[in-house]
Amino acid sequence: MTNSVEAAIDFLTNRKFGLVASIVNGLGSLPNNERNVLSEQKAKIEEFKATLRNMDKNELLTLHKRSLAIEAEQALQRTLQEERDRFYNQPAANADYVHWSKAAHWTVDEAVALSFGKDPDFVTWKKIEPLKEKSAFAKAFSKRRDLALRATRWKKFHDLIPPVTFVSWAKEIKIDLPQELICEVEKIGGLCINWHEQYQKLKAEIAANKITSKPESTRKSENLLQALTSVAVDAYGYDPQSAKSTAPQDIADALAKRGKKVDPKTIRTWLKEGNELLPQNR
Structure with a gap:
C-alpha cells in the first residue's frame, strides 16, 4: 500500500x-x-x-x-x-476514381494507394514508410503493399498492373476496396475475372470433350479457337452476332502492347470459327 x-x-x-x-x-x-x-x-x-x-x-x-x-x-x-x-487524411489525398480507372496500368504502389481510396500522386510509399511504426493506416498500407509485391513474384500480375487485374486479385484474397473504384474499373475494363479459374474450367471442358479421332494439331487449333472465343466473350464483351463488335480490335490492341501485331480482321475470323466450334446449346 x-x-x-x-x-x-x-x-x-x-x-x-x-x-x-x-x-x-x-x-x-x-x-x-x-x-x-x-x-x-x-x-x-x-x-x-x-x-x-x-x-x-x-x-x-x-x-x-x-x-x-x-x-x-x-x-x-x-x-x-x-x-x-496527417497528409493522407486531408481532402487533397482522396483519389479521382474516374481518372485512375482509365489508366492502362497501375504500378504496385499506385494500386495499393487506390485500394485505400487515396490519390497515388499524393499518398506515396516514400511518404508512408517513415510512419509505419507510428500510424495504423501506414502499417495497414505497408502490409497490403507486401501482399501485392509477393503476388508479383508469383506472377499473379506484373509490376505494371491492368486495373481490372488488380481488382480481381483483391477480390480473390478478400481485400476490401472502395466500391466506387470497383464500379469505375468495371465500366472501363469489364467484369473482373479470375483468369486462373477460367483457364482451369476451359482446360477441364476441353479434356471432357476431347475428340480422339482428329489429329493432335487439329484438336489443339480448335481448342485454342474455342478458348480464345470464350475469353473474348467473358472479358471483352464479344457478341458473335454483331458485325460491329469492338472485341477483335481490343484483343489486337492487347497483343500490340506485348509486341505482337495481328490484324483485327484476322482475329474476327478466328472468333467466328471458334464460335462455330463451341457447343451451340451452351
Whole structure:
C-alpha cells in the first residue's frame, strides 16, 4: 500500500508541477536568482505532497486512478488528432476514381494507394514508410503493399498492373476496396475475372470433350479457337452476332502492347470459327 501511495503522490505532483517537480532537488548548482525562484516552488511542492499524504488513502488512490484515466484519454485524443492532421487524411489525398480507372496500368504502389481510396500522386510509399511504426493506416498500407509485391513474384500480375487485374486479385484474397473504384474499373475494363479459374474450367471442358479421332494439331487449333472465343466473350464483351463488335480490335490492341501485331480482321475470323466450334446449346 505504501508503494502505491508514494507512486500516487509522485504522479499527482508531477502532473501538477511538471518538469519543476523533477529538478528542485538540484538547487545547489543554480545561480542565486534561479535558486530563489525554485526554492519557492520547492516549498509549494512539499506543501502539496503533505496535503496528499494527509488524505485518506482510498481517496488518494481513487484520485490517482481518475487522474491516470484522464491523462490516458488526453493522450488518446492527441493521438487521434495527430492522425486526423496527417497528409493522407486531408481532402487533397482522396483519389479521382474516374481518372485512375482509365489508366492502362497501375504500378504496385499506385494500386495499393487506390485500394485505400487515396490519390497515388499524393499518398506515396516514400511518404508512408517513415510512419509505419507510428500510424495504423501506414502499417495497414505497408502490409497490403507486401501482399501485392509477393503476388508479383508469383506472377499473379506484373509490376505494371491492368486495373481490372488488380481488382480481381483483391477480390480473390478478400481485400476490401472502395466500391466506387470497383464500379469505375468495371465500366472501363469489364467484369473482373479470375483468369486462373477460367483457364482451369476451359482446360477441364476441353479434356471432357476431347475428340480422339482428329489429329493432335487439329484438336489443339480448335481448342485454342474455342478458348480464345470464350475469353473474348467473358472479358471483352464479344457478341458473335454483331458485325460491329469492338472485341477483335481490343484483343489486337492487347497483343500490340506485348509486341505482337495481328490484324483485327484476322482475329474476327478466328472468333467466328471458334464460335462455330463451341457447343451451340451452351
